[in-house]
Amino acid sequence: MTFFGLQWALPTVLLLLPLALLPWFTHNQDKTVAWSHFVPADPISNVIGLSLKILASLVVASLIFTLAGPHVPEKKVERVGKGAEVVILVDRSRSMDDPFSTRGKALAVNRTVGKGDSKRRIAKKYLLEFVDKRPDNRFGFVLFSDKALDLLPLTYNKKSVVATINASALGKGLSETNIAKAMIKAAEMYSKEDYHGSRTVLLVSDGGQEFSEEDKQKITELYKVENLRLYWIYMRSTTGLSIEEESEDDSWKNTPEKKLHKFFKELAIPYRVFEIESVKSFSEAIDTIDEQQDQTLIVEEIVPRENKTEPFFWLALITMLALVFAQFYTAWGVRKAHD
Amino acid sequence: MSENKNRQDEFSYRYPHKVYGSLPGVHHGKSLGTGDSFAGFSDLFDYPDPRRLDLRASIRDNMATGNDNYLVKRYQQRSPITLWMMADLSRSMAISNVNHEQLANLTQLVAHSAIGLGDRFALAGFDSGLRHDVYMMPTRQRSMPIIAADMIRDAEVAPAAGVDGLIHAANMITSKHAIVFLASDFCCDLDTVDKALRQLSRYTVVPIVWKHDDVNHLPSHAGWTEMCDSETGERRSIWMRPSIKKRWKQTMDDHFEQLTNCFMRHRVRPLFTDGDVTGEQLTDYFLGRK
Structure with missing residues (x-):
């Protein structure tokens, strides 16, 4: 039931509201005086008396209101924000546990699980930053190795996004990589949703893979239908050649990364690759995406149920304090009169 | 006072004025009758009460006036209120x-x-x-x-x-x-x-x-x-x-x-x-x- 723009959990309790009139009828404080003619007329007293009664009524009323459980129910609010819907695909393969390549440190000598500079950690750090910068974005999260796990469906809930990203950086990687499955998963996540605005798939991986024809066809189709946009953050582990670079070297030409890049380019969707060699380039890539993905977006927010009892409690408390003070003062006065 | 607890408390009072009334009482009265406050003489013939006969006053009166009367004393009667x-x-x-x-x-x-x-x-x-x-x-x-x-x-x-x-x-x-x-x-x-x-x-x-x-x-x-x-x-x-x-x-x-x-x-x-x-x-x- 709705009264005063609030929902009431127990509206029947409001039937007790007439009790708030009780202070106007009680005379339990009455003292008999021989002749009230002696009592001086005092307008201030009338005002005080009136306000005391009003305060007492207020206490009763606000306590009843509290009992009735006022709240603003959970509701969805649509507002126009800026940004995009982003599904983050993070490679969970073991190679992501390798130290992130920097110039001068060519190869991973040891696996640094649990150390701060593994690729996964770096990715985590910058993804968090990315998420942080974009309050209105809707994020989904897919972790993949040989299977794609849609850890988090598209959501506005920043906390869960952050928690998911944090969690994704825990533990050891798995052996296999199956990018195709992850990409299909991401597209499927979008297909369940209404179109709100710019849709982005952010693939974070350190390697490529050659897709089967079937997968290729499916991805081509899905990405087109869902009107997606693809960013690939390619974390190079070696200071090898760039994906873009054309090389005569056959071995490089046939690397899965190269083939994947080629396939992505052939998709008829906006696509960009960021080759990450250093922490700096990672952050630059993130910034670039950030800049590009600033389109108007209809953001749907769920405002949780909000209890509105507190103001009533405060009102009752403060009023009651005033009344208690008056009562104590009165009791003192009566005692003095009887001394 | 404690021994008088069962006894009704009393007070004594006086009526400040003279009371006129035929009934006897304790307060100073105006009417003549039996009482203790002297109110003058009267002829024995008018008030034949030989008990109140005042020979001394009678003789003095007779000597003064030459009459042959006997005087009796009159008193104011006490009356109740x-x-x-x-x-x-x-x-x-x-x-x-x-x-x-x-x-x-x-x-x-x-x-x-x-x-x-x-x-x-x-x-x-x-x-x-x-x-x-x-x-x-x-x-x-x-x-x-x-x-x-x-x-x-x-x-x-x-x-x-x-x-x-x-x-x-x-x-x-x-x-x-x-x-x-x-x-x-x-x-x-x-x-x-x-x-x-x-x-x-x-x-x-x-x-x-x-x-x-x-x-x-x-x-x-x-x-x-x-x-x-x-x-x-x-x-x-x-x-x-x-x-x-x-x-x-x-x-x-x-x-x-x-x-x-x-x-x-x-x-x-x-x-x-x-x-x-x-x-x-x-x-x-x-x-x-x-």
Whole structure:
């Protein structure tokens, strides 16, 4: 039931509201005086008396209101924000546990699980930053190795996004990589949703893979239908050649990364690759995406149920304090009169 | 006093004026008859009472006038008066320290003393009107004091507020010579008191002013005070604070000062009391009056 723009959990309790009139009828404080003619007329007293009664009524009323459980129910609010819907695909393969390549440190000598500079950690750090910068974005999260796990469906809930990203950086990687499955998963996540605005798939991986024809066809189709946009953050582990670079070297030409890049380019969707060699380039890539993905977006927010009892409690408390003070003062006065 | 607990308290009083009446009593009278105050001589022929024959006065008179008369002494006869008890039975007389029990005790005291002395006692209760259930014609029956006291004890609560019955009760007093005890708390309009005193001006009035406890006048010294008037039940509420207290006390003192002035105007001395009235108190009152 709705009264005063609030929902009431127990509206029947409001039937007790007439009790708030009780202070106007009680005379339990009455003292008999021989002749009230002696009592001086005092307008201030009338005002005080009136306000005391009003305060007492207020206490009763606000306590009843509290009992009735006022709240603003959970509701969805649509507002126009800026940004995009982003599904983050993070490679969970073991190679992501390798130290992130920097110039001068060519190869991973040891696996640094649990150390701060593994690729996964770096990715985590910058993804968090990315998420942080974009309050209105809707994020989904897919972790993949040989299977794609849609850890988090598209959501506005920043906390869960952050928690998911944090969690994704825990533990050891798995052996296999199956990018195709992850990409299909991401597209499927979008297909369940209404179109709100710019849709982005952010693939974070350190390697490529050659897709089967079937997968290729499916991805081509899905990405087109869902009107997606693809960013690939390619974390190079070696200071090898760039994906873009054309090389005569056959071995490089046939690397899965190269083939994947080629396939992505052939998709008829906006696509960009960021080759990450250093922490700096990672952050630059993130910034670039950030800049590009600033389109108007209809953001749907769920405002949780909000209890509105507190103001009533405060009102009752403060009023009651005033009344208690008056009562104590009165009791003192009566005692003095009887001394 | 303790050994006299079962004995009815008494007080002695004097009527300040001379009483005219044929019945014998204790107060100085105007009528001639058997008495102790000499009122002159008369001819034995007119008043043939040889016991009162005054030979010495007769001889002197005969020698002076040449007549041959015998003179007898005449005396003024002592006569009784009536003691009227006007009892205020209004509602304000029934709160805490001022109550009907004390009023009944006073009534019994007055009645006992009056009848004991050979005077008559009469009772007129009043509140907003004359109380017919608390009314007694002048009487000298010995059983009356207790009956009168019980009348007051058993009196029902006043049906309405006010002491307008005071005037009616004053009208009921028809005795020629009377001391009127007016027992009330006098928490009422002074005009009524003034009017009643004017009506009672031919009598000796003894106002017994019952003072209420301070608490009954000033129930609280600070804070929120809700009061109801003992008479009307009218509710008054006030936020007590020093200034109000001062004003309140001022009003109260003014009232009683005006009351005293009113008594003074009528040459009446009030007896203030805040509890039981004892015979001693009343005796002192009458002695002080002499």
